[in-house]
Amino acid sequence: MRIGIVAYWFNRGQGVVARQLRSALEELGHETFVLARPTRETNIRPSWVERSEVWDQPGVSAASGYEIPWADYADWAEANSPELVLFDQNYGFEEIAQLRRSGVRTVGRFVWEQFSPQHVEAATEAFDSIYSMTACERERYATLGIESPRVRWGIPPELLEHASDLQARGSQTASASVAGATDVVRFFFPGGFMSKRKPLTEVLDAFRQTGDERLRLLLKAQVSRRVKAVETAAKRDRRIDVIWDELPTDDYLRLFASMDVCLAPSRWEGLGLHLYEATAFGLPIITNDSAPMNEVVRDADNGLLVKSVTDGKARSGIPAYLPDVTELTKAIERLADRDLRAALAAGARRRRDELRWETTLSDLKALVTTVT
Numbered sequence: 001m002r003i004g005i006v007a008y009w010f011n012r013g014q015g016v017v018a019r020q021l022r023s024a025l026e027e028l029g030h031e032t033f034v035l036a037r038p039t040r041e042t043n044i045r046p047s048w049v050e051r052s053e054v055w056d057q058p059g060v061s062a063a064s065g066y067e068i069p070w071a072d073y074a075d076w077a078e079a080n081s082p083e084l085v086l087f088d089q090n091y092g093f094e095e096i097a098q099l100r101r102s103g104v105r106t107v108g109r110f111v112w113e114q115f116s117p118q119h120v121e122a123a124t125e126a127f128d129s130i131y132s133m134t135a136c137e138r139e140r141y142a143t144l145g146i147e148s149p150r151v152r153w154g155i156p157p158e159l160l161e162h163a164s165d166l167q168a169r170g171s172q173t174a175s176a177s178v179a180g181a182t183d184v185v186r187f188f189f190p191g192g193f194m195s196k197r198k199p200l201t202e203v204l205d206a207f208r209q210t211g212d213e214r215l216r217l218l219l220k221a222q223v224s225r226r227v228k229a230v231e232t233a234a235k236r237d238r239r240i241d242v243i244w245d246e247l248p249t250d251d252y253l254r255l256f257a258s259m260d261v262c263l264a265p266s267r268w269e270g271l272g273l274h275l276y277e278a279t280a281f282g283l284p285i286i287t288n289d290s291a292p293m294n295e296v297v298r299d300a301d302n303g304l305l306v307k308s309v310t311d312g313k314a315r316s317g318i319p320a321y322l323p324d325v326t327e328l329t330k331a332i333e334r335l336a337d338r339d340l341r342a343a344l345a346a347g348a349r350r351r352r353d354e355l356r357w358e359t360t361l362s363d364l365k366a367l368v369t370t371v372t
Helices: 013-027 069-078 093-101 116-127 135-143 157-178 199-210 227-236 248-259 273-280 326-334 338-354 357-371
Strands: 002-007 030-038 060-062 083-088 103-108 185-194 215-221 240-243 261-263 285-288 303-306 308-313 319-322
Touching: 002 013, 002 069, 013 030, 013 083, 013 103, 013 199, 013 273, 013 357, 030 069, 030 185, 069 093, 083 273, 093 103, 103 116, 103 308, 157 248, 157 273, 157 338, 185 227, 185 248, 199 227, 199 240, 199 319, 199 326, 215 248, 248 273, 261 273, 273 338, 285 319, 303 326, 303 338, 319 326
Parallel strands: 002 030, 002 083, 030 060, 083 103, 185 215, 185 261, 215 240, 261 285, 285 303
Antiparallel strands: 308 319
16 A cells, blocks of 8 residues: 655654654555655754655655645645555644545544644544554543544664664673772663653752762753753753764664663653663663553563652643652662662563564554555
């Protein structure tokens, strides 16, 4: 089948999901095409579509703007003749409905913190199906009267390739430890685009309240946003470091895999790709006990869940949460213990075996079959 994908096409959650879905669809035997949606002109990276490294793929066309006009869809459809198109976080319902009326099957996905009751009527007219990737997302759609098939996300093959690098590093680290290396414990905070999802102040405060000199925190951002708060914390605590620059995908994954713990509380998440990345690398995860984070992390099994404190609401009306700072500090301090880290790392490897990419392929195949 000829299947189109309309989404961001750069190193952000939506774009990464789109790229990996494309690989999955092609593994299932479909021919795929991408209409890349550029960022807004006012974005920190205006009108952005990535063209390098893993994003340099055939069959990728850039739309003329963030709000994709009907003319772009019409030209793209004429050039590629898609039978089915998957959309991610696209609210141009009128244009999508027009594409659907032309005979193309349309399937949509949205992050639950933005999809509101006001969108239901137009979305159900525009899409043949609206699917979910998390249990909490699917449950919320049900309250809105939408029967939403689920595509359960697993560990993509490219992440498993980097897991072997982590195993090699672990062997080298063990040898160095015998030789008398210092017992530094490296916490990795995936800040991404440093959006409102990230409880930055609480994470920095919790880490700074730890007293263990062996602990290190690396904050990896993709853009220079909320700089003052981070640099102030780093000046006051030499154990905190930050990388602001975007890294090539392979370099980023190697860096992530070299860490000891993923420190990833969130006010909310759409999918939480970093949780799957950490699991692929066998890293224990610290996050707050809220969905969908607690769908990936099991307390005292593959990580530690800390108490969530309500913090208003996201755009769609779902509750937002903050991690309890005192509990977060205690969780960070607990993972200074080598034996506990080892036990949770073993749990992460077990969880990795459960989050199989074959499940994603099976669910995606069922979704395509149902819609067509």
